Every structure is written in C-alpha cells, then in structure tokens.
Amino acid sequence: MFxxxxxxxxxxxxxxxxxxxxxxxxxxxxSARSAAGYRLYDRQDVARLYRIQALRRLDLSLADIQGLLDNAAGGIAQVVARQVAQLDHEIVQASALRTHLLAVQRQLQASEEPGIDDWLLALESMVTGAKYFSxxxxxTLKAQRDGFSDALAPERAALSAWLQRLLAAGVSYEDTQAQALAQRWMAMLREETAGDEGLLMKLYSMHWNEPSLHALTGVDRAGMRYIAHAMAFARLQLYAxxxxxxxxxxxxxxxxAQTLAWPPLIAxxxxxMLDRAPCDGAAMRALARRWQALSLAKAGGNTVLHAKLQRAMRQDAALRAGSGIDEALAAYVGQAMALLDSAANP
Structure with a gap:
C-alpha cells in the first residue's frame, strides 16, 4: 500500500x-515514484517517519536524527540519556530559582522591599544562568553574597550614587575621587568573587553585556567605562x-587607552587554558599575537618598556590583583608568547 x-x-x-x-x-x-513522478510512501517509510517525529520530540536536530536512523548502532539510548541529563540539570537550576523567588515572594507579602542583591540573584538565574557561570x-557567588550582601548593599547603593555624581559633574578619570571610587568598586567585586580572577572577569562580562542589570545596579556601560579608566589611572602607580x-x-x-580591550581578550x-588547549595550537597562537600587540600598544610601541611591563606583571602580584590575570594564566600566556618568539627567531 502506498x-x-x-x-x-x-x-x-x-x-x-x-x-x-x-x-x-x-x-x-x-520508496517509489508514480509514472507521473509523484512521491509514493510505503509502510517502511511511514515507520521511519514515526521514528523521526519521536526523535524530534527530544529536540534533536534533523542532522542528528538522520545520523541516528542511518546507523543501526547509532546510540539512541545515549541520546535519551543525554536528554535526561540535560533535563536533570534544568530541574536543579529551576528548583534553585524557585527557592529564591519564594523567599523574595515572602518579603513582598510581608511588605518588605527585597534588597538589590535579592533581585540581582534572581535576575542572574533567569537571564544569565549557564551563559556566564557554571x-x-x-x-560560589551565592555563598559570597549570603555572607556579606546585607553589609555591602548600602555601600553598593552609595557607590552607585557617587558614580552618578562624578559623571554628571564631568570629573576626570584622573581625579583622586574617581580613582578612589574605582578602587573600592573593584575591591567589592573581588570580595564577591572570593578573589577568583577568572570569576571576576565573568562577572565583569555579565555586567557589561546585560542591559537589565544596568537598570538594577544603576551602572551602565558608560559607568563601567568610567570605572575602568579611573582604575587604570590608579593602577599606573603600581608600575612606578x-x-x-x-x-x-x-x-x-x-x-x-588600551583598558577596555583587555577583559574580552583575558576571558x-x-x-x-581551562579547555587545556595547547599553547602552540592555532587558536592560542592567534590570541598570543593579540596579547603581544596589545601589550606593545600599552607601552606605546617601545619594546624595552614592553619587556619591563611583562617582567613586572610576572613578578608583582599586586599588578595582577583585580586584573583578571592570575599566576596560572600569566604562565600560560607567557609560554604561548615564548613559543611565538622562538618560532619567529629559530
């Protein structure tokens, strides 16, 4: 029957x-065509169509489905197991978000305004999730917030208000007030991330990229740019x-001038490094070249000064603190650049 x-x-x-x-x-x-060229489907075709639709319900792509159906040992059981694992992961995340939102709901029902950190945590769970953090x-972030969010919430609000006043008054990045603000802001972020430089860069990226967080924190990209430049002026003295x-x-x-280019490159x-990519792999070679070019630009193209800055960064932990560059990352990128240099000068 067709x-x-x-x-x-x-x-x-x-x-x-x-x-x-x-x-x-x-x-x-x-399986067949009519004399007029019309497509004709038999019972086996219908059975295959049933399998296609069943697998589509697992949110598999058509390419994945084709691979499974065209290979008798294609591992449908593995696909189902992967889907179950993904659902388990989503259930855990949803459960954690539900617990937090219930706490926020209780505060609202008691006519209490939830703190900024309560809203931030809920928003991060809904907006970002695995987009930025494992x-x-x-x-880790939640544990840190639970430990000091009540104490820092007033200071966070005060710093945001201070930032807005400096921006409105057109105060220079180089002003001591701007530098003091930036240093305290970065210190607060380091406390929030327990001093983890990698986590600090992810938190920076999230706050830079998510407009909804700008509305909650009162710090948009213009504010973050101001803090970053003021912090750069403050850090200059560490090189003295x-x-x-x-x-x-x-x-x-x-x-x-190079300040804003560093965070995405460091990330x-x-x-x-986390993926254990080889230092001489194509991707890392390209990143090492960008790192070298940016480092050289920071020194105004002066190769002697560039070498001094590289040596200082390796030797002085104070220069790395808050930069997103910990000792492990400095060693990793240093090895990649050394391999570039040796290849250029065999």
Missing amino acids: FKIGELARRTGLTVRALRHYDDIALLVP DDEQR PHCSAEDMAALREHYV EVRQQ
Missing part, C-alpha cells in the same frame, strides 16, 4: 512542504617601582 505525499501529510498532521524538505535532505526518501561558580620617570610618562599617554585566553 501513500501519495498529500495523503501522508493529511494522515500525519505534517505539511507537504515538510515532507518535501525531508526528501531533499535524504532524511525520508519515498553551577559551581553560581554557588619598575619604571623610570620617562617610562611612566609614556604609560600615562598610552596605557589607559578568551582563560577559556583556552
């Missing part, structure tokens, strides 16, 4: 267009023990 494409579409609830697409990509090729990292007066003059001219390099 079905024409229109009849099969009516019987299965699919569209003719969908069945034609399945044929075009060789996912469901009709489960362990989210637990390693540099001459002439070097410091060059740094004042070039160092701050990419850290991901390579």
Whole structure:
C-alpha cells in the first residue's frame, strides 16, 4: 500500500512542504515514484517517519536524527540519556530559582522591599544562568553574597550614587575621587568573587553585556567605562617601582587607552587554558599575537618598556590583583608568547 505525499501529510498532521524538505535532505526518501513522478510512501517509510517525529520530540536536530536512523548502532539510548541529563540539570537550576523567588515572594507579602542583591540573584538565574557561570561558580557567588550582601548593599547603593555624581559633574578619570571610587568598586567585586580572577572577569562580562542589570545596579556601560579608566589611572602607580620617570610618562599617554580591550581578550585566553588547549595550537597562537600587540600598544610601541611591563606583571602580584590575570594564566600566556618568539627567531 502506498501513500501519495498529500495523503501522508493529511494522515500525519505534517505539511507537504515538510515532507518535501525531508526528501531533499535524504532524511525520508519515498520508496517509489508514480509514472507521473509523484512521491509514493510505503509502510517502511511511514515507520521511519514515526521514528523521526519521536526523535524530534527530544529536540534533536534533523542532522542528528538522520545520523541516528542511518546507523543501526547509532546510540539512541545515549541520546535519551543525554536528554535526561540535560533535563536533570534544568530541574536543579529551576528548583534553585524557585527557592529564591519564594523567599523574595515572602518579603513582598510581608511588605518588605527585597534588597538589590535579592533581585540581582534572581535576575542572574533567569537571564544569565549557564551563559556566564557554571553551577559551581553560581554557588560560589551565592555563598559570597549570603555572607556579606546585607553589609555591602548600602555601600553598593552609595557607590552607585557617587558614580552618578562624578559623571554628571564631568570629573576626570584622573581625579583622586574617581580613582578612589574605582578602587573600592573593584575591591567589592573581588570580595564577591572570593578573589577568583577568572570569576571576576565573568562577572565583569555579565555586567557589561546585560542591559537589565544596568537598570538594577544603576551602572551602565558608560559607568563601567568610567570605572575602568579611573582604575587604570590608579593602577599606573603600581608600575612606578619598575619604571623610570620617562617610562611612566609614556604609560600615562598610552596605557589607559588600551583598558577596555583587555577583559574580552583575558576571558578568551582563560577559556583556552581551562579547555587545556595547547599553547602552540592555532587558536592560542592567534590570541598570543593579540596579547603581544596589545601589550606593545600599552607601552606605546617601545619594546624595552614592553619587556619591563611583562617582567613586572610576572613578578608583582599586586599588578595582577583585580586584573583578571592570575599566576596560572600569566604562565600560560607567557609560554604561548615564548613559543611565538622562538618560532619567529629559530
């Protein structure tokens, strides 16, 4: 018994267009054609179509489904196991979010306004989730907030208000007030991330990229840019023990201009390190070249000053603190750049 494409579409609830697409990509090729060239589907075709639709309910792509159906040992059990694991992961995340929202709900029912950190935690769970943080990292952030959020909430609000006043007054990044604000802001973030430089960069990325967080914190990209530049001026003094007066003059001219380019590059390099990518792999070589170029630009193209800055960063932990560059990452990227240099000068 054969079905024409229109009849099969009516019987299965699919569209003719969908069945034609399945044929075009060789996912469901009709077993026969009529003399006039119409597609004809037999019982085996219908059975395959049933399997396709069953697997579609597991949110598999058509390419994945085709691979499974075309390989007798294709591991459908593994696919189901993967889906179950994903659902378990989502259930855990949803359960944690539900627990937190119930606490927020109780505060609202008691006519208490939830604190900014309560809203931030709920928003991070809903908006970001695994987009920025692993489960362990989210637990770390929550534990840190639970430990000091009540104490820091007033200071967070005060710093945000201070930032808005400085911006409105047009106070320079170089002003001591701006630098004091930036240093305290970064210290607060380091407390929140328990001093984890990698987590600090992820938190920075989240606050930079998520407009909904800008509304809650009162710190948008303009505010973050101001803090970053003010912090760069504050950090300049840390190089003084390693540099001459002439070097410091060059740094004042070039160092701050590169500030915003560093966080995304540091994040990419850290991901390579976490993935255990080889230092001489193509991806890491490209990142090492970017790192070298940015470091050289920070020194105004002065190779001698560049070498001083690299040495200072390796030797002085104070320069790495709050930069997103811990000792492990510094060693990793240092090895990648050394391999670049040795390849260029065999």
